[in-house]
Amino acid sequence: MQSEKGRYSQPRWGVTRWLADAGPGVPDDIRAALIGDLYGSLPVFAAGAVNTVAVAAVIAIREPTAPFIAWVILELVICLSRLSVLVAAHRAAREGRPTPTDLHLVLAVAWSSSVGFGILISLASGDWVVAMLASLSAAAMVGGICFRNFSAPRLAGTMILLSLGPIVPGAALADEPLLFIVFLQVPMYLAAMTVAAFRLNKMLIATMRAERENGHLAHHDTLTGLRNRAGFVAALNTKLAAPAGHGKPFALLFLDLDNFKPVNDTYGHAAATRC
Known part of the structure; x- marks a missing residue:
């Protein structure tokens, strides 16, 4: 704040x-x-x-x-x-x-x-x-x-x-x-x-x-505590808006898991999170 x-x-x-x-x-x-x-x-x-x-x-x-x-x-x-x-x-x-x-x-x-x-x-x-x-x-x-x-x-x-x-x-x-x-x-x-x-x-x-x-709930997943889509976009925009020379270099790694929805639907979100 x-x-x-x-x-x-x-x-x-x-x-x-x-x-x-x-x-x-x-x-x-x-x-x-x-x-x-x-x-x-x-x-x-x-x-x-x-x-x-x-x-x-x-x-x-x-x-x-x-x-x-x-x-x-x-x-x-x-x-x-x-x-x-x-x-x-x-x-x-x-x-x-x-x-x-x-x-x-x-x-x-x-x-x-x-x-x-x-x-x-x-x-x-x-x-x-x-x-x-x-x-x-x-x-x-x-x-x-x-x-x-x-x-x-x-x-x-x-x-x-x-x-x-x-x-x-x-x-x-x-x-x-x-x-x-x-x-x-x-x-x-x-x-x-x-x-x-x-x-x-x-x-x-x-x-x-x-x-x-x-504000935390709006930008984080309630189950995992990790940033959700809105939180990710906000954090990325903050990094990109930082003046040149401020902060450390960073890299973005994007993973797309195919067919993960059936796991959620079958075993529930809590079980899928532990996978």
């Missing part, structure tokens, strides 16, 4: 492998497809990046203090870095080269941390317009995080925690008793969204397994 845009590399670092792990017993081809899903597309990335950078910028214009200016700079650096890595990864996947998956995952976590930092300083500022804008932006991003990254539920849960979790200490710093309700709301919301990511992940893997099994 491979993305139409190419195959993306599995993470190699310990922490990124843990973040992207799909669970035990998942076949390698499905793991590769799940990693490809994490990269998404440029339009989806652009929508999230424009939102967070724009929110940070307008807040910095309203509150031109060092923390908010630092937040704008941080958002710009992270988003431009993620864009560069995303473009490079898509190009590398199409060309069959290793992709910077570890860096892609680290930058995703860094971006969610930046969103959380913005919430924290916005609530601590005491400006309720700024606090509301930053919190609404983060809440909108959390929905996208869950439904865009549920192919790696640990990554989704970590990003949700880092982006929305700072509301709790931010509310404490705001010294507004009415905001203390978030001490109950935010943990429940974080738990619910993380559970949703894990459930969606299980559904996605189950669907991929079904597609994998159906």
